[in-house]
Amino acid sequence: MDPKQKALEAQFQARIDADEKIEPKDWMPDAYRKTLIRQISQHAHSEVVGMLPEGNWVTRAPSLRRKVALLAKIQDEAGHGLYLYGAAETLGIDRETLLEELHAGAAKYSSIFNYPSLSWADMGAIGWLVDGAAIMNQVMLTRTSYGPYARAMVRICKEESFHQRQGYEILLTLCRGTEAQKQMAQDSLNRWWWPALMMFGPSDGASTHTEQSMRWRIKRKTNDELRQQFIDATVPQADYLGLTVPDPALKWNDERDHYDFGEIDWAEFWNVVKGNGPCNRERLQARVKAHEQGAWVREAAMAYAEKRQQRQEERNINPRGLKNLAG
Amino acid sequence: MTDKKNWPLWEVFIRSKNGLSHKHAGSLHAADAEMAIENARDVYTRRSEGVSIWVVESRYITASSPNQAASLFDPADDKVYRHPTFYNLPDEVKHM
Numbered sequence: 439m440d441p442k443q444k445a446l447e448a449q450f451q452a453r454i455d456a457d458e459k460i461e462p463k464d465w466m467p468d469a470y471r472k473t474l475i476r477q478i479s480q481h482a483h484s485e486v487v488g489m490l491p492e493g494n495w496v497t498r499a500p501s502l503r504r505k506v507a508l509l510a511k512i513q514d515e516a517g518h519g520l521y522l523y524g525a526a527e528t529l530g531i532d533r534e535t536l537l538e539e540l541h542a543g544a545a546k547y548s549s550i551f552n553y554p555s556l557s558w559a560d561m562g563a564i565g566w567l568v569d570g571a572a573i574m575n576q577v578m579l580t581r582t583s584y585g586p587y588a589r590a591m592v593r594i595c596k597e598e599s600f601h602q603r604q605g606y607e608i609l610l611t612l613c614r615g616t617e618a619q620k621q622m623a624q625d626s627l628n629r630w631w632w633p634a635l636m637m638f639g640p641s642d643g644a645s646t647h648t649e650q651s652m653r654w655r656i657k658r659k660t661n662d663e664l665r666q667q668f669i670d671a672t673v674p675q676a677d678y679l680g681l682t683v684p685d686p687a688l689k690w691n692d693e694r695d696h697y698d699f700g701e702i703d704w705a706e707f708w709n710v711v712k713g714n715g716p717c718n719r720e721r722l723q724a725r726v727k728a729h730e731q732g733a734w735v736r737e738a739a740m741a742y743a744e745k746r747q748q749r750q751e752e753r754n755i756n757p758r759g760l761k762n763l764a765g
Numbered sequence: 766m767t768d769k770k771n772w773p774l775w776e777v778f779i780r781s782k783n784g785l786s787h788k789h790a791g792s793l794h795a796a797d798a799e800m801a802i803e804n805a806r807d808v809y810t811r812r813s814e815g816v817s818i819w820v821v822e823s824r825y826i827t828a829s830s831p832n833q834a835a836s837l838f839d840p841a842d843d844k845v846y847r848h849p850t851f852y853n854l855p856d857e858v859k860h861m
């Protein structure tokens with residue numbers, strides 16, 4: 439590395455160590471930029487693909503109250519995708535390129551959304567566990583070193599809190615209902631528990647990015663720390679529902695002051711990451727289809743805007759008076 | 766998909782309530798200003814976070830360069846006499 443580059447990197451690391459935020463136009467190492475683009479775009483894709491399993495139940499929500507809540511949650515997730523693509527764009531990549539990568543299968547998104555939503559109880563489990571796990575990660579990311587990412591996270595975290603509550607409320611209602619309803623809730627927990635734990639990513643020993651990301655303060659906690667935090671917070675909530683967490687090894691450990699838990703099936707994790715989960719193809723197809731079928735709308739809106747602009751310019755040649763801009 | 770002209774990027778500024786200034790909220794894509802305002806309403810004020818929205822196409826914003834921040838701002842660094850504490854007044858003179 440040439441000395442000038444080395445000095446810049448040392449300066450950059452010193453700013454990070456002093457807990458300064460990095461803003462879009464600041465100098466940053468290429469690898470920092472690349473890591474952020476990868477992480478933020480994966481995060482954005484997850485918000486967008488994450489709408490699909492829930493969209494599956496909008497028309498079958500059991501009441502109007504549940505339906506408006508689910509719709510509002512899904513709309514929030516679309517917004518989260520937008521904030522995050524926006525944050526990624528400040529790093530000099532455009533959204534269209536990121537979408538192309540997603541649609542080509544070259545980009546990743548959270549594997550949790552490659553599992554099917556089979557029952558109404560899954561809307562409860564997704565809000566409680568999937569959003570719950572996402573919140574653990576996102577609360578940490580409000581303190582990430584890249585300014586635009588941190589600010590997007592603050593907005594997102596404010597909006598997320600209702601997502602988890604509405605999910606938990608769905609399960610609470612089922613658990614206080616008939617035996618069949620309680621069974622439906624238990625079945626849902628059985629299917630979502632382990633995939634939710636996998637959302638935090640590979641364990642620290644096997645995670646290729648963690649160490650560098652921690653040094654750059656992109657991440658402030660490791661995958662295993664967040665996973666443990668999630669388990670500790672969630673198990674008492676399962677107890678309150680009267681549901682059984684599907685892990686025979688789960689046990690409170692007084693010495694560690696944490697729950698001990700069983701081994702995660704990492705073979706399953708990597709299999710889904712590689713594209714072989716139950717819904718990988720279906721999810722991607724749905725995204726590509728939506729994008730392609732919306733193309734004419736995007737083009738028509740652009741053509742209309744250009745035409746109007748053109749007319750405006752023609753009129754400006756014979757101006758009738760100046761118009762004040764800011765109101 | 767033949768015409769690859771994408772919607773431009775806009776910066777969004779929101780006044781959260783009268784009496785406060787507009788503050789940068791984030792960005793979005795829109796075909797024109799009108800759509801930018803509507804999209805801004807949908808993504809940045811879904812929970813009544815605003816009473817007024819400004820949008821401006823990102824390419825029209827001129828920003829100072831962080832590389833020159835030091836020289837740009839250093840004229841302000843050695844002018845302590847611009848601050849009230851620079852002036853010594855006796856304690857008997859209160860609230861000034």
Ligand SMILES: [Fe+2]
Nearest residue numbers: 485514515518
């Ligand atoms: Fe979200």
Ligand SMILES: [Fe+2]
Nearest residue numbers: 515569598601
């Ligand atoms: Fe959410």
